[in-house]
Amino acid sequence: MRMNYRELINRKITDTLISLFRSGLTSEELQDRLKDFHEHDIAQAMEELRPDERKQLTEALGAPWAADIFPYYEEAGLRLAELSPKLAAAVIDAMDSDEAVRILEDTPEDFRSQTAPYVRTDTAEELRLLSSYKDEEIGSLMSTNYIAILRSLSVKDAMRELIRQSGENDNISTLYVVDEQGIFCGAIDLKDLILAREGTPLEECTIISYPFVRDRDPIADTMNWMLDYEEDSLPVLDADGKLAGVITSQDMVDYLEHASKEAYSKLAGISEGDDGDEDIRESLCVSLKKRMPWLIVLLFMGMFVSSVVGMFEGIVAKIAILVCFQSLILDMAGNVGTQSLAVTIRVLMDDGVSFSRCAALIWKETKVGLAGGILLGVASIPVIGLYICLLKDMTVFYAFSVAGCVAAALVIAMTISSFAGTVIPLFFHRIRVDPAVASGPLITTVNDLVAVIAYYGTAWLLLIRVLRLA
Numbered sequence: 001m002r003m004n005y006r007e008l009i010n011r012k013i014t015d016t017l018i019s020l021f022r023s024g025l026t027s028e029e030l031q032d033r034l035k036d037f038h039e040h041d042i043a044q045a046m047e048e049l050r051p052d053e054r055k056q057l058t059e060a061l062g063a064p065w066a067a068d069i070f071p072y073y074e075e076a077g078l079r080l081a082e083l084s085p086k087l088a089a090a091v092i093d094a095m096d097s098d099e100a101v102r103i104l105e106d107t108p109e110d111f112r113s114q115t116a117p118y119v120r121t122d123t124a125e126e127l128r129l130l131s132s133y134k135d136e137e138i139g140s141l142m143s144t145n146y147i148a149i150l151r152s153l154s155v156k157d158a159m160r161e162l163i164r165q166s167g168e169n170d171n172i173s174t175l176y177v178v179d180e181q182g183i184f185c186g187a188i189d190l191k192d193l194i195l196a197r198e199g200t201p202l203e204e205c206t207i208i209s210y211p212f213v214r215d216r217d218p219i220a221d222t223m224n225w226m227l228d229y230e231e232d233s234l235p236v237l238d239a240d241g242k243l244a245g246v247i248t249s250q251d252m253v254d255y256l257e258h259a260s261k262e263a264y265s266k267l268a269g270i271s272e273g274d275d276g277d278e279d280i281r282e283s284l285c286v287s288l289k290k291r292m293p294w295l296i297v298l299l300f301m302g303m304f305v306s307s308v309v310g311m312f313e314g315i316v317a318k319i320a321i322l323v324c325f326q327s328l329i330l331d332m333a334g335n336v337g338t339q340s341l342a343v344t345i346r347v348l349m350d351d352g353v354s355f356s357r358c359a360a361l362i363w364k365e366t367k368v369g370l371a372g373g374i375l376l377g378v379a380s381i382p383v384i385g386l387y388i389c390l391l392k393d394m395t396v397f398y399a400f401s402v403a404g405c406v407a408a409a410l411v412i413a414m415t416i417s418s419f420a421g422t423v424i425p426l427f428f429h430r431i432r433v434d435p436a437v438a439s440g441p442l443i444t445t446v447n448d449l450v451a452v453i454a455y456y457g458t459a460w461l462l463l464i465r466v467l468r469l470a
Contacts, residue, residue, distance in 0.1 A: 010044070013037065017045035021053065027060040043072035051082050058083060058091075067094035070103060077106025085111070146233070146246040151177045151185050151206065156198040158188075176235050177206050182242040184235055186210050212237050215244050222247060301445040308449060312456035318470030321392060322459055325384065325406045326452075333413040333451035334444060336372060340365040340421030341443050348429050362422045369418025370411065377407030401469060405462045406455075413454040417447045 020033055034042060046054055046069070058066045070091060073079045080088050080103055088111070092100045147165045149158050158175070166172050175193065177185045187210035188202070196205050212235045213222045226234060226249060233248040316323060347361055381403045388399035421443055463469045 010041075013041050014045045014048065017042060018048060021045070021049060021057055027062070031061060031065065039068050040072045043069050046079075047074065054079065055082050055084075059087060063087065063090035064094045066091045070095070071099050075106065076103040080104075081107050081111045143248070143251060144245055145248070146176055146235070146243075147172055148176045148178050148182075148243055149188075149202070151179055151202055153202050154198070155193065155196045155200045155202060155205065158193060158202055162190075162193070174231075174233060176243055176246070177202065178243050184212060184237050184241055184243045187235070210235070213247065214239070219252075222252075226252065298442075298445055301442075302448075305445060305449050305452060309452050309456075312452075312460070315456055315460050315464065319402070319459065319463055321388060321394075321402060322405075322456070325402075326455060328380075328406070329409050329413050329455045330448055330451045332373075332376065332410060333417040333454075334447045336369050336414045337417035337421035337443050337447040337450075340369070340418045341425060344422050344425045348425060358426055362419065362426070365422040366415060366419045370415040372418075373411035373414035376414070377410040380410065381407050398469060401463060401467050405459050408462065409451075409455040409458040412458060413451040416450045416454065420446050420450060 017034075017037060020030065023030075025033065046057065049057070070076045070080065080091065083091065092104065095103070147162060149161045153161065162172065162175065173190050175188045175190060177188060179185055186206040186208040188205050188207065192205050211231065215236050215238050222234065226247075231249075233246050235243055236245045236247055238244045343365065344361065347357070381400065384403035384406055385396075385400040388394050388402055389396055392399070394402075424443060424446065
């Protein structure tokens with residue numbers, strides 16, 4: 001079968017590009033030559049290369065270049081899985097978030113978990129924000145704020161119907177057309193209806209291929225459709241194709257705002273309010289009812305922490321200056337623990353979190369806590385040492401011994417707190433308890449306990465048992 005002219009041109013472009021790929025040019029020379037070709041043609045030519053050739057070419061030309069090419073692959077998810085996890089993550093980071101989500105959905109789950117540790121935090125959050133609503137259906141958000149008119153009407157009759165329904169609905173920029181059974185037939189822009197002649201049949205003004213969504217569609221898919229078509233609203237159809245409602249961009253904004261408030265309320269350990277003004281209007285009893293359950297739990301946990309502090313009162317009696325730096329250790333341990341908690345909660349928003357990804361997260365957060373503790377500990381030694389030496393009139397050896405003890409405790413406390421801030425929400429997630437609700441209030445008390453034991457335990461071992469300063 002002979003190729004037509006267009007197919008012949010495409011074949012010629014593909015052959016030219018494959019020759020360039022295999023010509024042995026440097027990456028700079030190859031990039032310069034490829035500027036003359038469209039990304040679609042480059043992607044089609046790369047499809048005909050062997051997997052090892054595609055991988056080698058992508059590595060040579062770099063992630064920013066590959067990010068422009070990947071959306072044009074027919075099976076972009078499979079092509080991405082051919083790369084190393086680190087390179088694939090770099091390509092994802094260089095893409096727009098909507099393109100990255102679309103491509104990642106077509107990649108194997110194991111490969112997504114392998115790339116997760118390498119993806120930038122801001123990119124990962126954008127991906128999770130879009131994917132976290134994938135299981136919720138758009139039918140729960142649709143409204144009846146729309147105007148539907150029969151396709152059998154004339155333009156003049158349609159204008160009358162518009163005036164009649166506009167008193168109850170204010171979403172009139174687009175009118176939806178249905179038949180006598182309520183089956184969706186298309187849409188009419190209000191401007192086109194106004195400009196049409198009175199006797200014109202409505203079907204001539206109707207956009208038959210107008211985009212729509214189903215009431216069982218995931219919210220994430222609907223968000224992507226609204227972004228792709230840049231429409232303020234989309235009709236929602238039931239299983240029979242009947243117009244069931246409409247979803248607007250404002251509905252999406254309100255939903256995301258509500259979801260973010262709910263997550264914040266859970267993390268703070270309080271009940272969620274119905275709207276933004278409720279916290280101001282609610283009575284004292286209602287506010288206490290929301291907050292007291294976790295506060296009571298934390299009261300008894302705080303008593304336990306205080307009893308642990310009491311176990312070290314002998315150390316404080318011998319080296320009283322240690323009390324000056326207790327809040328420093330507790331605050332820093334609490335800070336890194338809360339940061340690890342926030343990162344872990346975001347990761348758990350993805351339902352497909354594998355064991356390997358959890359292990360990688362724990363290891364990464366522990367390393368962050370250890371590295372941060374070392375850096376801050378080293379930086380604090382001269383400051384604390386000079387403070388004790390000059391303002392407390394202590395000997396240089398005594399001052400810098402205490403400073404070293406504080407630094408060591410800082411390293412230990414921050415490392416363990418990062419570990420705890422990651423493991424605790426993962427544990428609650430494992431036993432099917434909402435980690436945002438359970439971890440938020442709990443992690444503060446756990447961090448205090450860790451910091452107290454690490455601080456005074458280090459002081460007892462280093463200052464009293466080893467250096468015998470008291």
